Amino acid sequence: KNEVEQSPQNLTAQEGEFITINCSYSVGISALHWLQQHPGGGIVSLFMLSSGKKKHGRLIATINIQEKHSSLHITASHPRDSAVYICAVETGGNQFYFGTGTSLTVIP
Amino acid sequence: DAGVTQSPTHLIKTRGQHVTLRCSPISGHKSVSWYQQVLGQGPQFIFQYYEKEERGRGNFPDRFSARQFPNYSSELNVNALLLGDSALYLCASSRQGAGGYTFGSGTRLTVV
Numbered sequence: 529k530n531e532v533e534q535s536p537q538n539l540t541a542q543e544g545e546f547i548t549i550n551c552s553y554s555v556g557i558s559a560l561h562w563l564q565q566h567p568g569g570g571i572v573s574l575f576m577l578s579s580g581k582k583k584h585g586r587l588i589a590t591i592n593i594q595e596k597h598s599s600l601h602i603t604a605s606h607p608r609d610s611a612v613y614i615c616a617v618e619t620g621g622n623q624f625y626f627g628t629g630t631s632l633t634v635i636p
Numbered sequence: 637d638a639g640v641t642q643s644p645t646h647l648i649k650t651r652g653q654h655v656t657l658r659c660s661p662i663s664g665h666k667s668v669s670w671y672q673q674v675l676g677q678g679p680q681f682i683f684q685y686y687e688k689e690e691r692g693r694g695n696f697p698d699r700f701s702a703r704q705f706p707n708y709s710s711e712l713n714v715n716a717l718l719l720g721d722s723a724l725y726l727c728a729s730s731r732q733g734a735g736g737y738t739f740g741s742g743t744r745l746t747v748v
Contacts, residue, residue: 563739570742623681623694624669624694626680
């Protein structure tokens with residue numbers, strides 16, 4: 529069993545739709561990261577969370593420590609949001625575990 | 637301000653060879669982490685270095701090693717390359733190794 533599970537694996541949405549990507553983890557964490565990876569490999573760090581909720585533009589990330597669950601929401605999705613979104617957790621022992629990613633395609 | 641730079645961007649090696657990948661962190665960042673991403677999978681954590689000391693190690697064989705230099709740049713070394721080592725190798729830097737990571741664009745290694 530993977531330490532980090534993401535769902536869905538693939539997601540296709542129409543432009544303007546509200547999108548939710550889920551992440552569940554099974555280890556104790558010091559922080560959770562949401563990453564965005566575009567074709568070609570470059571990774572951008574979107575959020576780092578240890579509790580509560582963070583918002584940046586049209587992106588919102590939430591975390592529930594008790595339920596070991598996090599969600600990434602994209603409001604008013606746009607084709608440029610098409611990418612792979614990866615959830616990663618950081619443990620107190622400086623270990624990192626990554627989800628396998630959610631491939632998002634937003635259709636105009 | 638330059639981002640995290642990795643070199644080379646692409647590399648082809650033969651089985652059994654050795655490879656060295658390099659990473660320069662953002663100025664002021666003292667922590668560097670290395671990750672391996674096999675095609676179609678999420679990244680896997682390899683090492684984290686902070687202030688030139690190893691702070692974390694993932695589940696990789698001893699063929700993988702790394703070091704961090706006084707200027708905080710880092711090298712990842714892989715010996716006795718296997719076909720399965722073909723992957724995108726990503727480097728990330730942060731100020732203190734506790735979040736706020738910036739990733740480089742990666743080195744794509746192909747082992748033939």
